[in-house]
Amino acid sequence: MAKDKLVLEEGSSIALVYRLETAQAVTMAKKVADYLKDHGFAVYTAPEQKVIPGTKAAKTKKQMDEIKLVIVLGGDGTYLRGVRLLEGRSVPLLGFNMGFLGFLTAHNAESVFDILEKTLAGKMVLRPRSMLFAKILRKGKVRGEYHALNDFVIERGSMSQLINTAIYSEKFLVSEVKADGFIVASPSGSTAYNLAAGGPILHPESPVFVVTPVAPHSLTSRPLIFPDDRELSFKLDGKTQKAHFIMDGQKVTELTADDEVILTRSCYDHWMVREANHNYFHLLREKLKFGDRN
CATH class of the missing domain: 2.60.200.30 (Probable inorganic polyphosphate/atp-NAD kinase; domain 2)
Structure with a gap:
């Protein structure tokens, strides 16, 4: 499977999708928006959500076509909503778990800014999923x-x-x-x-x-x-x-x-953003207790 580096040019458009029912996700969405703007990126709130202060609402096809990355703050249901909003566009998703299981949103909430720093530095990889x-x-x-x-x-x-x-x-x-x-x-x-x-x-x-x-x-x-x-x-x-x-x-x-x-x-293939050393079997053990004999 290809492991292409994710490279974002300064000024690129990034959209946020967040779990509407979770105050933690709403608060984090505001902090992430500020962080990205401080680093020179254009930040949008993806459709079907209340617009995050300081961001633009991605309402038009042209705006969605310009998105280079979608950041998801929520659970797997929120992640799947982000996939649907792309309507087949080959735009990678970076997911942070603020829901329950978080199998698709593989990164935890405590690592948000560490992972964002690696993402903006071009240290994350893209992994396609059928x-x-x-x-x-x-x-x-x-x-x-x-x-x-x-x-x-x-x-x-x-x-x-x-x-x-x-x-x-x-x-x-x-x-x-x-x-x-x-x-x-x-x-x-x-x-x-x-x-x-x-x-x-x-x-x-x-x-x-x-x-x-x-x-x-x-x-x-x-x-x-x-x-x-x-x-x-x-x-x-x-x-x-x-x-x-x-x-x-x-x-x-x-x-x-x-x-x-x-x-x-x-x-279409879907593109997930992962750390270069991401291990699928570790994810199975962590999230699903795969192979746990206790």
Whole structure:
């Protein structure tokens, strides 16, 4: 995996995304904005947030196109919101954990200014992560297209009945499964909902994605790992009237038996800012207690 240095020219535009509900994140966002301005950078508050004093609101496409770095102050949900706001732009994200788990926001709150100093000095590296792409067809016509960093989920939602779904790979039938739903996770998303549902942890450099059924009505239904150059498709059977389609934790639409969901690797990669000595397995042990026998 490439480890290109992150180099920011003085005067570059940097956007801040912060966890709205956390006073600590709001206070830190103000301090970070002041720090960046003192070092000669143009600081913006990313869309969908209250504007941080002394910064500009990034409201237009032109402003977003000029952003060279996004700094996230919050938890993984805030980080995923930052990814959505980029709408596919190849802009790196630097995350600081001010939420709960903080798996994507790998840097802790106490290290904010130390990490920022290293970032501005060009000592941090960029690590690409694959993303997922979903296209929803209804009777052959595209009615929605979505990119996700972590996962797409098809689930029954509040309906009492399980959903019956046929899974295809390259147009070949893989299986017909009755379950509460299905998770299609990228390597980055393998440690999120996929892991909670019994799916495997994927190394972030793995060129694969995993399909994990949620509470399947069969002992033979197990997670499946596919090369990410394959096309997968999902189709509800006629007895299942509706299902929810969820992108990185956000419901985006409802599905019916008239819909086909086609999933592939996204044409976009996501770029994470990390220290040069970042160790993924250390992160697993620290955040998820991986291998802890106590």
